[in-house]
Amino acid sequence: xxxxxxxxxxxxxxxxxxxxxxxxxxxxxxxxxxxxxxxxxxxxxxxxxxxxxxxxxxxxxxxxxxxxxxxxxxxxxxxxxxxxxxxxxxxxxxxxxxxxxxxxxxxxxxxxxxxxxxxxxxxxxxxxxxxxxxxxxxxxxxxxxxxxxxxxxxxxxxxxxxxxxxxxxxxxxxxxxxxxxxxxxxxxxxxxxxxxxxxxxxxxxxxxxxxxxxxxxxxxxxxxxxxxxxxxxxxxxxxxxxxxxxxxxxxxxxxxxxxxxxxxxxxxxxxxx
Amino acid sequence: xxxxxxxxxxxxxxxxxxxxxxxxxxxxxxxxxxxxxxxxxxxxxxxxxxxxxxxxxxxxxxxxxxxxxxxxxxxxxxxxxxxxxxxxxxxxxxxxxxxxxxxxxxxxxxxxxxxxxxxxxxxxxxxxxxxxxxxxxxxxxxxxxxxxxxxxxxxxxxxxxxxxxxxxxxxxxxxxxxxxxxxxxxxxxxxxx
Numbered sequence: 001x002x003x004x005x006x007x008x009x010x011x012x013x014x015x016x017x018x019x020x021x022x023x024x025x026x027x028x029x030x031x032x033x034x035x036x037x038x039x040x041x042x043x044x045x046x047x048x049x050x051x052x053x054x055x056x057x058x059x060x061x062x063x064x065x066x067x068x069x070x071x072x073x074x075x076x077x078x079x080x081x082x083x084x085x086x087x088x089x090x091x092x093x094x095x096x097x098x099x100x101x102x103x104x105x106x107x108x109x110x111x112x113x114x115x116x117x118x119x120x121x122x123x124x125x126x127x128x129x130x131x132x133x134x135x136x137x138x139x140x141x142x143x144x145x146x147x148x149x150x151x152x153x154x155x156x157x158x159x160x161x162x163x164x165x166x167x168x169x170x171x172x173x174x175x176x177x178x179x180x181x182x183x184x185x186x187x188x189x190x191x192x193x194x195x196x197x198x199x200x201x202x203x204x205x206x207x208x209x210x211x212x213x214x215x216x217x218x219x220x221x222x223x224x225x226x227x228x229x230x231x232x233x234x235x236x237x238x239x240x241x242x243x244x245x246x247x248x249x250x251x252x253x254x255x256x257x258x259x260x261x262x263x264x265x266x267x268x269x270x271x272x273x
Numbered sequence: 274x275x276x277x278x279x280x281x282x283x284x285x286x287x288x289x290x291x292x293x294x295x296x297x298x299x300x301x302x303x304x305x306x307x308x309x310x311x312x313x314x315x316x317x318x319x320x321x322x323x324x325x326x327x328x329x330x331x332x333x334x335x336x337x338x339x340x341x342x343x344x345x346x347x348x349x350x351x352x353x354x355x356x357x358x359x360x361x362x363x364x365x366x367x368x369x370x371x372x373x374x375x376x377x378x379x380x381x382x383x384x385x386x387x388x389x390x391x392x393x394x395x396x397x398x399x400x401x402x403x404x405x406x407x408x409x410x411x412x413x414x415x416x417x418x419x420x421x422x423x424x425x426x427x428x429x430x431x432x433x434x435x436x437x438x439x440x441x442x443x444x445x446x447x448x449x450x451x452x453x454x455x456x457x458x459x460x461x462x463x464x465x466x
Contacts, residue, residue, distance in 0.1 A: 029337075031357040035366070075365060218352075248335065
């Protein structure tokens with residue numbers, strides 16, 4: 001019974017946020033959403049979700065904390081190094097044939113994987129003709145991504161992943177250490193455009209040669225996943241590349257038959273029609 | 274009648290899981306989900322390692338996989354595995370008690386979806402992940418089985434559950450499989466008769 005009541009309270013909360021602020025979480029996958037809302041409830045020191053609803057609707061600062069709590073994913077540079085290796089070996093040769101490459105990194109979170117891609121493209125000598133559009137629904141996270149500052153203690157792990165991903169330099173060349181932080185080299189940023197985009201509510205904004213959306217769709221239910229696959233299909237040029245997370249697939253996409261796998265295990269696909 | 278068996282293990286699990294899988298009846302149709310703590314980079318290694326020990330189908334979970342009978346599901350490395358009514362979901366939320374996948378996350382969401390129709394099993398392990406989840410599972414009416422800490426390669430994990438929860442069964446590893454067979458198959462027989 002408690003769970004039924006909780007579900008009702010969550011539905012009312014999400015509906016309220018959508019109607020008042022326009023942020024649409026109504027089609028987020030329920031299990032993660034419930035956990036995250038419960039954590040926010042504990043952080044806000046409130047007994048009921050209905051109390052949280054009142055606070056969010058009347059206090060925009062609380063909304064900001066909620067948005068952060070609901071949307072932040074914890075990833076790393078070169079997460080799944082074999083993906084980046086496959087991208088280097090199978091996708092980069094295709095990209096070399098274009099005079100100009102537009103890449104959309106949808107749901108870039110704090111930017112770790114965007115900079116990983118920038119490093120990869122730089123090492124392959126094609127970064128100059130690439131433009132990466134890195135988007136996320138959350139403004140705070142985007143600012144963190146734009147800052148390109150990460151805890152220094154993570155660099156050892158990132159270095160290992162970088163090497164497994166086929167890195168060609170010394171990873172330490174890509175950052176400067178200062179006050180316990182690693183500040184990424186400025187040249188990595190030069191062709192990245194950070195902007196806010198909400199996959200649930202915003203429309204297509206360009207045509208791309210590559211769309212990367214890794215471990216974002218896992219947070220959406222089947223309906224919203226379908227919606228986003230429409231958006232991707234519409235935004236991808238003919239023979240464009242779609243890259244999903246390691247445990248995601250096109251199974252829930254209405255366009256499954258429109259793609260062929262390029263690296264099946266790494267979930268890299270090419271749009272055929 | 275049990276709808277889902279969830280199993281959590283850490284250090285020593287690679288020795289314990291083959292023993293457990295070999296003692297499961299081939300007639301067992303109840304789906305099983307396993308969290309084995311492992312390195313974030315390990316890919317399908319665990320699946321290849323475990324497959325020879327079972328005739329049930331073994332699969333690393335992909336996002337929104339429906340929960341099917343006669344299937345053993347493995348939590349993929351570096352993702353949380355969550356039960357969402359009759360399907361699985363994955364997340365890359367922050368690690369819980371330093372673990373991703375987290376046993377607590379699997380057990381708590383299994384408890385929410387299946388309550389008394391869930392069975393939780395905690396095997397050998399050198400940390401306390403699972404203690405919270407097993408308590409939740411029990412509180413929701415589920416059944417909790419632990420490997421007898423005195424016989425576990427690493428007793429910390431099952432002992433932490435025992436300290437927190439009044440567990441239903443404390444068994445040596447070699448008897449856990451037959452206990453599961455009994456709980457899942459006996460109920461079915463009595464139903465059909």
